Amino acid sequence: MKIKVLFIAPYTAMSYLMEDFRSEIDDIEVDVKVGNLEAAIPIAKRAEREGYDVIVSRGGTAKLIADVTNLPVIDVHISGYDMLRVLTLANQFPGKKAIVGFSNITIGAKTITDILEIPIDVYTVEKAEEVEPLILNLKKEEFTVIMGDVVTVNVADKFGLEGILIQSGREAIFDAFQRVRSLFDFIQKIQAEVSLLKSLLDKTDSDLVVFNTNQEVVFQQWHSLSPSEVRLEQLLASFDEETTVLLHLDDNEKVTATPSRILAGENEYTVFALSKLRRAYTVNKIKADTVQQPPMIIRESESMAFCLAQAEANLDKHNWALIGEKGTGKELLARFIHYQKFQGRGLFVKGSATEILSDFEATDQEIRTIFIYGVEQLTEKDLLTLMKLIQRTAQVIFILSLEEEHASIQSFLFHPFTARVYIPPLRERQKDIRALAAYFIADFHREKGTTPIKIKDEAVHLLEQYSWPGNVKELKALIQDAVLLEKRDVLDGKIVEHLLNKKTASKYEKIDESFLQGTLEDIEKRIIHILLEEEDGNQTKVAKRLGINRSTLWRKLKN
Template identity: 50%
Template sequence: MKIKTLFIAPYPAMIPLIEECRGKEDDLDIKIERGNLGHALPYVKNAEANGTEIIISRGGTAKLIEQETNIPVIDVQVSGYDMLRVLTLANDFPGKKAIVGFSNITLGAKTITDILEIGIEVFTVAKEEEVEGLVFELKSKGFELIMGDVVTVEAASKFGLEGILIQSGREAIYDAFYKAKSVYHSFRKKQMENELLKEILKANAENILVTDSKGEKVFEQWNTFTLPPVQPSQLGTLVHRMESPNSVVTMNGKKGEVLKIRVSTLKIGEESFTQFVISELESEKQPSSNVKIEAVPQLPMIIQESEAMKECLGAISAANNRNFWILIGSAGTGKSLIARYIHYLRYQGRGLFASIHAEENMKMPDGFDEDIRTIFIYGAEEISSKKRSGLVKHCKQWTQAGKEVILSLQGETKGFHSAIFDDEANRVYIPSLTERREDIRPMTAYFIASFHQKLGTSAIKIKEEAIELLEQYNWPGNAAELKTFLYDVVTAEKGYTIWKETVAKHLKRKQPRPSQIDEGLLTGTLDQIEKRIIEAVMEEEDQNQTKVSKRLGINRSTLWRKLKQ
């Protein structure tokens, strides 16, 4: 796109030369006008209204225009060639000769006349009003030829002196064209920076980092952080993940804090910039392993070759605009994945997704961060029956506040019937893996590929006979158990293929082993027998107290107390 340029020629003889040079210039769209000093100003006013981007003129006219406009002005300089031409013309003139003009003319003239020892005196004026008085004085001193700009030649003519106009040649005009382009690009860059800052100020954000299209930092402002909480290079990856023009994502800061980052694009002219507005998530300032806040930038991958899973996802897609969901499915069926699926369908990657253990719900603030759109609550069966009504109450409050609330249950659990059978709730039943055996084959392929990409595992193929073994197994732990099982298989496999024998060996480990009771285990007092049993189970479960308490049917505090006895 050409630069819209106005060239104001202070004397008529300059116009043909400009037209000739204009024909060889590809980057400037040049309009030519004739006007000297004050006569040029009406063209300047029109130029501002017409979107002119740069103005070119000469001498006093250029200086006057600069004072009247914010448009960049290029002053056509008098080159050495121009000065030599006029001195050659004046050389044969008899009598005393002088050059009168502004410094753009006289500085070069003085240098040349001194070097060549030419007998021409040089006089410099600062204002147009000084010219006539100086020319009149020179006449009284016997000068007969006056050289200079338009105003100087006009003053010489007024007082009956001979005048020669110092004209600009092609070299000076081409040089002015080059300067015009250079100044325009510098001016435009500054102009864009100013416009960018205006846009940033409009955002009225506290912590801002702005990068250009190359990822280079062009602006930063930190009000609530003493130092930048994240490196600009880390933020670059977020630009490629951005699916909407104003995305919100989360990231860990340098000190481990959870940051909320709003990513948006700023368009200034033809340049694109990326703005990152950064804050620390309020709900994460007291971190808990039972609370996780994240972005869901793309639709989660859910295998749906089986009719059971197609019906499940179909029910989700057909759900109306009610924002309270009940996901019912046994452990390991993928309720958290389904929750993220619902979040993405509703918000298309915008807003944040919060996973919260039911025990934490009473500790959460009344108002969540405004960018948290979906709240997924898991572990509801693990809280006491007294707290369940409070959890349901919280869910209703969050839905009334406009949040999408998803409650995860393993069944139609007592204490949650008021929520499960609420007419305002979307109930979704998640099928077990035995109800969707057709999905085992594609899920296996997906998990193997995923482990290969993330962990660099060797196995990339599984034999048909091995697949059949997987399809025959009941998978009480559902999809989560299948994933864990395949992880164990692929990390142990050093070859490229998983064989039937490998799968059979790993499945055999999952079969219950007949228990062998040590004769000495049941001797002694009841307390001694109980302690030996606990110690034996602890050894079998690798000292994992959670698993031991579950096997023995006691809570962890009771187990801990008995171990201390």
Template identity: 50%
Template sequence: MKIKTLFIAPYPAMIPLIEECRGIEEDLDIKIESGNLGHALPYVKNAEADGTEMIISRGGTAKLIEQETSIPVIDVQVSGYDMLRVLTLANDFPGKKAIVGFSNITLGAKTITDILDIGIEVFTVAKEEEVEALVFDLKSNGFELIMGDVVTVEAAAKFGLEGILIQSGREAIFDSFYKVKSVYHSFRKKQMENELLKAILKVNTENILVADSKGDIVFEQWNTFSSPPIQTSQLLTLVHRIESPNSVVTMKGIKEEVLKIRISNLQIGDESFTQFVISELESEKHASSYVKIEAVPQLPMIIQESEAMKDCLASVSGNNNRNFWVLIGAAGTGKGLIARYIHYLRYQGNGLFASFHAKEHRKMSDGFDKDTRTIFIYGAEETSSKERAELVKHCKQWNQAGKDVILSLYAETEDFYSAIFDDQANRVYIPLLTERKEDIRPMTAYFIASFHQQLGTSAVKIKEEAIELLEQYHWPGNAAELKTFLYDVVTAEKGYTIRKETVAKQLERKKQRPVQIDEGLLTGTLDQIEKRIIEAVMEEENQNQTKVSKRLGINRSTLWRKLKQ
């Protein structure tokens, strides 16, 4: 089969010679058009539509075409014969003579004029826009004959100078035909390799998208989704979250499904690319209502000014080589945060973190997604004695399957002795907030900043006497209670500084109406506790989001987002 080729001649006088050479060439199906520089581009656009496989042109026109098409372009060179012909024509011409053009013309011209000691000066331009100014300067310096390509000859005519077009002869045209065949076969081989790789990817990879360093998509395929399950802009926000060669994160898809996204960097020569491999989270297909799967892309922030918390985190770091953990601490002490801290220390952002209530452990008999590295179980005390024995058994089975297991307990309960005092268990005791008074000040600053950032609350600092009141209080609900208390304070405080009076007023309300903290309400992570509180208020207000948002002091969009988390 002949190679479908478009030959764009930059000047009309070239066409008869191309037609003559085309009659001799047997391997190319050549279509001829005429157009110099920008005038050639409409032919290029049509070529891409009608299946043209190769393009031939010359000089600046060839260079411009290369920038506008993915079709391989062959540049007709000016041969030594071509240069000798034009120099012969100019030899008897009186006056000063010059050759002006792009490097494809001037490099060979300079070589010949130097070897043969011909008195013709050679000038090279990099852009078309440079030609007229250069020709004008040459006229001012007494030059009378200018040789070059179409743009050079047109500029010479504009300023009243003689011009000779350097044309490509049969030798150069036949040489371009040879290059077309050589490049085509090499190009087709690469195309076949690319098609093979795409076919292999289609069979072995579910869904993949690759973006270049500018954020442009260079490759995508969707095998298990009828259409892209997530907005490209959402994926691109993940590029800077890569903290390891193969990071895994989770995101909500367009249809609210939970997607697992594996992110990796690809370096091809000097170019950098980001690859996203996307799939629906396996365990979420069956357990989305009771298990939360998430990525932990960075080390969680844990305030540790107190010796008690420093000792706690030291015990975590000192036993980081085991995969079974028992976290023992009262409700609200932050066991969920510690669990995520352990997960990050172990895997540095790789793998997923699963958390669920102990009552749901039987539903996890089908196992977890292969990228889930850590399993965090809370609410163990709310199970029956029989369920507790089964839970411990399941924990050991998940351990044997290669998963890290973190069991959260309020105290050293007898039913869990087999887990707590197992030789392979890491026991971590989480201190009460009353044992870490030194942390109340920095925790308060952290929570105030967090509420300011998320909710736009006014307060940005707290007075010293107000801090002292916080340090004197006994905090039965620990860090979780401090956080919710400060939420009430910052929403009540309209100034930029939290006053002692505002804190005292909120504390007085606690004394007037003692709160019996429901252990179940404060089970799990701080985010989960917050969501339970919102859901409880929603129930009290008959699902009226306007009333709930007003009561909680947040806007409706924030309320909606928190309910969706």
């Protein structure tokens, strides 16, 4: 099947060249029309009705018609050969010379004139209306030769200047038709895939709702559910979330809604795949989602490599205790364990211990893993309730996030079916810092469009010297601050050093001259309150840092 192409030449000479070139493209059927800028618009608008597959034109004309047609438009470029030809021609004329045109002409022209040191001025315009006043001004400055596209040459002739048209040669036209072939093949493949996907969609029994970026429904398919059962505002409430959400139906049934993003050309869509849960499950702040691929975990250091090896060696265990300081990445490791055990199947649920106890009724067979954090905040009574919940919910694995081995849950910690994994703090993972920093830089570059793509050794060295009390989360936050400040491709040590100095200085900002006033007991209380703030009110950790027990700490706070 031949590709049907409409070639709109912005100037007559180009149509002659295209006619000569026609014999070399026997796989493409080409019709040639002449029309520049607005004159080409009605020609392009008729093209779709007349059954053309692709339109080929040049420069500003190609840009204009691309906005008024649904057909793909290929722009014939101006090659380096084309520019050298016109510069050679112009060089034979005496007087001052200038190139005037849109950026598709002037960027390449400027590069060539700079490299070859050709004394020709280059002027860029954004609209055709800018050409006439610019050339009139050049005439006043005694320019005699003006090079550019059709508009430029016409205006130059109008003011009695020598106008030289920058034409696209055979090489540029050959390249354009190569792109026509590639684009047409791509479109054919896409259309075949779309036809296949439509057929598969008709066969599947999934319930789907598709939104565009304006949060408008563009497609919906219902099998086990009906549109009246699902309130679309519930989906819109989680429109910007990337995790699976659970919806409550009016009859107390629950539905998992798993969103995914798809791109179709320049348009982005959000697809919610809906599925009824077969058992009761209530949700407030508890989050449920899927883990479709193993999360990236840096393990260059010996301590982290041992941690991952410990996790992988215990995949047969039913429950887990992940023990480590705040910010060490316990949730990330929990997702890793979930994926390794279930290979992306089933739901991963996470929630605080308080939320799990108040909102968790029973599990659905869709749920495979429940990750619980904030265990340290529970009372002794609530801890006992949590242990009973774990014992009677045997069909899922529980992963507890702990900052230390809690004496009240020893029955869980040291049970034969519980795996204990100790996650090292970042200060013990010095060899991981370079890789972690590089990973975060790449992540921010992709997600936020930040400039740096590399980090200098001097910056890494500074990061390796810091103690990182906030662990990996603190490192990630600092890298984000640094890449937002750095506007070059490489993140150097100056910004990193400045941010680290700020962090160090901030520790002492609260301590002023009045801190040491009063009795020893007053000063001691001030120290305790500062430590409580740093440890988010965790008295056990404060007592440990002070080298006293909790009872002594409590007495000091009461006095």
